[in-house]
Amino acid sequence: MEASRAALPVPGVKQLVSDYFTLTKPKVQLLLLLTTITTMYVAGDPSIGLVAVAVIGGFLSAGGAGAFNHWYDRDIDEAMARTASRPIPAGRISPRAALIYAFGLQVASFVILTVGANVLSAFLALAGFFWYTVVYTLWLKRRSPQNIVIGGAAGAVPPLVGWAAVTGSVAPTALYLFAIIFYWTPPHFWALSLLMKNEYERVGVPMMPVVHGEKETRRQIVLYTLLLTLLTLLPFVFGFFGAIYAVVAVGLNAAFITLAIRLQRNADRASALRAYLFSLSYLAILFVAMVVDAQLLS
Ligand code: HEM
Numbered sequence: 001m002e003a004s005r006a007a008l009p010v011p012g013v014k015q016l017v018s019d020y021f022t023l024t025k026p027k028v029q030l031l032l033l034l035t036t037i038t039t040m041y042v043a044g045d046p047s048i049g050l051v052a053v054a055v056i057g058g059f060l061s062a063g064g065a066g067a068f069n070h071w072y073d074r075d076i077d078e079a080m081a082r083t084a085s086r087p088i089p090a091g092r093i094s095p096r097a098a099l100i101y102a103f104g105l106q107v108a109s110f111v112i113l114t115v116g117a118n119v120l121s122a123f124l125a126l127a128g129f130f131w132y133t134v135v136y137t138l139w140l141k142r143r144s145p146q147n148i149v150i151g152g153a154a155g156a157v158p159p160l161v162g163w164a165a166v167t168g169s170v171a172p173t174a175l176y177l178f179a180i181i182f183y184w185t186p187p188h189f190w191a192l193s194l195l196m197k198n199e200y201e202r203v204g205v206p207m208m209p210v211v212h213g214e215k216e217t218r219r220q221i222v223l224y225t226l227l228l229t230l231l232t233l234l235p236f237v238f239g240f241f242g243a244i245y246a247v248v249a250v251g252l253n254a255a256f257i258t259l260a261i262r263l264q265r266n267a268d269r270a271s272a273l274r275a276y277l278f279s280l281s282y283l284a285i286l287f288v289a290m291v292v293d294a295q296l297l298s
Pocket residue numbers: 027028029030031032035082136147148151152153154155156181185188189192280283
């Protein structure tokens with residue numbers, strides 16, 4: 001017993017800090033927070049202090065949700081090469097500590113947003129946390145190939161948090177931004193899921209390519225990219241944004257549709273990877289274009 005305990009690696013402080021940071025899914029957070037910050041400048045003229053509050057509050061909430069996801073999925077993460085070295089399956093953080101950390105981060109987020117911004121932004125972040133933990137992670141991820149369509153709504157919440165922090169309300173423009181991320185998520189994730197199909201199949205997660213096949217997944221990617229195109233041009237039609245947004249949106253959508261159609265025709269891994277990587281730039285550039293447009297119009 002003593003011998004096996006002695007054989008376990010004892011993580012140093014640096015490793016531990018890095019592991020707790022990893023639980024928050026920091027790279028995904030970069031894009032989530034970009035959508036929060038840009039939305040705040042579309043909504044109005046926030047102080048740097050308010051932006052900092054929204055960034056910290058948003059990070060803690062989404063980070064708590066990410067930690068919860070690491071906690072619940074530790075069994076399947078252990079069985080997949082991509083995720084086996086994550087802090088919990090690798091044994092560097094205990095499941096109990098991760099779960100306490102997850103709720104601790106969400107509580108901190110609620111307090112910071114309530115005190116530093118307003119209670120509406122705090123409740124919206126809490127709703128995002130609930131949706132990602134309960135609706136996506138606990139309920140849908142292992143049950144339905146529609147998991148990321150419905151569950152993906154959590155990732156679309158950050159603009160609502162940003163908008164509410166600035167204005168104290170949720171206006172139609174904020175709902176449009178929510179809808180854009182909602183329709184962007186399926187092509188973003190399904191392109192990647194084509195590359196991870198075998199692993200998902202092995203651990204029994206019913207992602208689209210596992211349940212309906214790769215051909216149908218590629219068809220759905222084209223379909224959602226077309227829906228996303230229609231949606232991203234609507235704010236322009238309704239006069240929310242001007243010419244700069246329109247030009248950028250048309251260019252981005254043309255590129256995304258081209259990549260989606262190429263993926264459908266070529267059906268190879270390189271095309272799937274290209275579509276996934278482009279999806280990240282697509283969302284970042286679109287949201288930055290909104291700010292440039294909104295700032296120049298005002
Ligand atoms: C249910 C919805 C979503 C699912 C299932 C999903 C899934 C994934 C997966 C599996 C990865 C691969 C990288 C990894 O292993 O962590 C990834 C990468 C990424 N996702 Fe998503 N995603 C979703 C929504 C979002 C949203 C809403 C955003 C931001 C607005 C986002 C931003 C990113 C970014 C920035 C990366 C690249 C991270 C890296 O390079 O490691 N995702 N996503």
